[in-house]
Amino acid sequence: MPKFLLLLFSALFLLGCEEDKTTVLRETPETPKTEVNNLAQPEVKYEAASVSESQKDALVKGNNEFAFDLYKCFADPSKPVFFSPYSVSSAMGMLTLGARGETENELKKVLRFQDGGAQLGSEFKELRESIVSSNEKFTMTDANSLWLNVGFKMLESYGNAVKEFFGGQAETINFADNKAAAKKINSWIEDHTRKLIKDMIQPDALGPSTRLVLVNAVSFLAKWQVEFEEGGTRSLNCQDCQGRTAKADLMRQESYLSVADLEGVKAVELDYLGAKYSFLALMPDDPAAFPAFVKGLDSGVVEKYTKALASEDVILLFPKFDTEYSQSLTDIFKKMGLSLSFTDSADFSGISKEGLCVSDVIHKAKIKVYESGTEAAAATAVMVKCTGIAMKRPKEFRFNKPFVYMIREKATGAILFMGHYTVQGK
Secondary structure, eight states: OEEEEEEEEEEOEEETEEEEEEEEEEEEETTTOOOGGGSSSOOOOOOOOOOHHHHHHHHHHHHHHHHHHHHHHHOOSSSSSEEHHHHHHHHHHHHHHOOOOHHHHHHHHHHHOOOOOHHHHHHHHHHHHHHHHEESSEEEEEEEEEEEEETTTHHHHHHHHHHHHHHOEEEETTTTHHHHHHHHHHHHHHHTTTTTSSSSSOGGOOTTEEEEEEEEEEEEEEOOOOOOOOOOOOOEEOOOTOEEEEEEEEEEEEEEEEEETTTTTEEEEEEESSSSSSEEEEEESSGGHHHHHHTOOHHHHHHHHHHHHHEEEEEEEEEEEEEEEEOOOOOHHHTTOGGGGGGGOOOOTBBSSEEEEEEEEEEEEEEEEEEOHHHHHHHHTOOOOOOOOOOOOEEEEEOSSSSSEEETTTTEEEEEEEEEEEEOOO
């Protein structure tokens, strides 16, 4: 039986922030016609399982630890980095749903999933319902789709499970007409990323042997709870991790903010309007210490600094930046121990009775951070001072050195987006 390949794309734009994750199955003519042991097993029926708070917390904890694992694998301290661990975990969760045997076990180990099958799907469904939210203050969306080649026989149970747990809708498409197929999928991606992600899939990635494309699109758009000062942005010197300097635009605000200054690291948490999501930044005082800080970063480190946060009247100088990042995750996943999924021994018999394996995993992301606010946020920024009393000058927090940042859903603690900022020193 011929093997078919699974190719995974992803794209993201933040503030607004969009993400696409795409999976493509294609034939490899050179692959020997071997049978996968589990293909003769009866089709599994997925039934929604009950999910306790501890199980959902465990999924968030595992996803966050995977976020740090993945980040440390491709984080180059000398260059800006940005990605969405939530999107990668979600897309790989859909893949894990169709994996069997040792392939499933390996995926669970690398991705830090405790459960598989319907239990994992149910946990992701609960998490999605906690994270996804839209109103006049903010928008966080998560959309999934399945694109099946004409004649490809995906197991009905898998399609139903992706729809039930991830909201994925299936559509048939002719990949032999690769230009038309790429155009149609890219159009769907644009529609679910407010036209910000364009031409995600190149026609040469598709062809007559392509069997299935899975797409995950995440979009985030929110304004700050407290706006940065209009006209307060200044071009100031910043340092990279090697001590080299370069000019960057630093926004300014004076307000009561959640900050910490602990063990040579400054931390600030900026709420978005509605306070459901927040932007957490961690900056070592010594830029030369940034690479070691990144290497040691994990949930425990983040928790230490978030527990130390306290409201304080500060002057915050924070960079206005725009980062686009693209990275193939295939070699990274292999280094992390995910090997079976990329070989002829892969068992994705929960997706189809045809032999399948992963050929590539690609991630692309973009973030914009700027001064934007609202009238209500501006009102909360007004500081009322007493007259006739000498006031202590607010402490200045100047983020002009490399720092790690993450955007989190506050109730669950889930890391939705993550990266680090650095100027390109000269």
